[in-house]
Amino acid sequence: MPGVQQLLGAVAREGTFMEIIGEKINGTRKRVARAIAERDAGFIRDLARRQAEAGSAWLDVNAGTHPKQEPDDLVWLVENVQAVVETPLCLDSANPQALAVAIEAVEKTPMINSISGEPERLEGILPLAAEHGCRVIALAMDEKKIPETSAARVAVIHKVMEATRAAGIPDERIYVDPLAMTISTDVQSGLTFFETMRAIREAHPEVHFTAGLSNISFGLPARSYINRAFLTLALAAGLDCAILDPLDRELKAALIAAKLILGHDHHCLDYTRAYRAGLFNGAGGKANHE
């Protein structure tokens, strides 16, 4: 049924319908920043364990934004996460020094989060990524500015991919984030995201797509509903990875239901397994009539 791929984007490739990058170990969150500052290993290990059990393919580790402490803090995070789980890590830093020491500390080849069109970041990070065989998240933005139009975002990614290819990184290790802007300030944000994804996939069929999902709902109430709708539609458009909270049951329920509708859950195995595990016993699963 070739038309369907075109119709609903490129539904994620067989085998890896969707990789979740668990987002919770992030030093820009207050509670995590405190755990890092106090070297509260128990708190970090618990977050790692729970996110791994919830099916994360990767665990994001972000040590916050103190440039001097970042290398030590990131290595401390890496060591504590690796002490309890085998899930590979997504090293979340724009700081080549922090990345360089963290890469030495990881046991499995990590993903790097992230590069962009910013030349300094490309120059600092690409040699590391190439040398260690890392996958890399590439943001569709330049010099910290996010282009408004999908055409301009596509142009940034073309530039980034010239650099990744020149560095010897194969396209299939690139995870493009088309960037979901806040929909409350631009009603076209979702469409711009989907169109950016379509155009990049057409030009670079081997790349993956990822996104920080929840930015789209920033500033609106009941954000979870918006995030679920966005995830469902982004899956249809070809998203095969996302940075999200794997402990959000309703979001995961939406993901599993979308996988079923999109024809990727043979014999409804994932769906019925999730049901037996109680995923749909949450409040949203009840008939909830007026």
Add this chain to the structure above:
Amino acid sequence: MPGVQQLLGAVAREGTFMEIIGEKINGTRKRVARAIAERDAGFIRDLARRQAEAGSAWLDVNAGTHPKQEPDDLVWLVENVQAVVETPLCLDSANPQALAVAIEAVEKTPMINSISGEPERLEGILPLAAEHGCRVIALAMDEKKIPETSAARVAVIHKVMEATRAAGIPDERIYVDPLAMTISTDVQSGLTFFETMRAIREAHPEVHFTAGLSNISFGLPARSYINRAFLTLALAAGLDCAILDPLDRELKAALIAAKLILGHDHHCLDYTRAYRAGLFNGAGGKANHE
């Protein structure tokens, strides 16, 4: 942004993002059958009122499947619904005799639910629909058999539309139901639905699309999650009408969130209005973490 229409199907046309046909007054449901048999007008009127208040563009009325009583029962339903709401009706019957008397009883031009490729049904119903200017739901099936492939369903609709055009019914009055089969018996059901919709829209750009949503989840637990994912994806594929339960808060919340992501809710007006009205206060709106 023309690419997006292709990418995510033809997102429903401006102005009428989505018409809901309220499904609850249906004599094949036991409780409604009893109300019809006992001439319990209060029960029917209450269902009519609540569905109208919940934003139904149409109210389906189905008097059940007793051929002899159907004409009287359908007229009784029509009269009682019209006694309390101004919402136009969707006359749900395959019986030309019942439709003929009900059409005389309606105050506003009704929709007819439904025709199919079955010649008897076309011959019995099309003259009525043409004479009274009715919109008509056209099922993508022949002689009570639902073709498995989208190509075969498209062929049925081509035949049906030859007949509707010959009868003088303009294409924009046709609401094609591509037919959602049970996904637990065919994992391709959703994709077949979307592909059927895409092919028919390409050939007949003026028609609308509708669907009885909930059949897709038949036989599976926690059906509401599946119905919501299907509705969200079908909207992206161009569904602009659906027969559903307008009192299902979670389904409506999913609809409003999808409308927002698909760029049809300018200034987030519908979303914030629904929020203020309490639509997202249901259990599914709570952060629901493990």
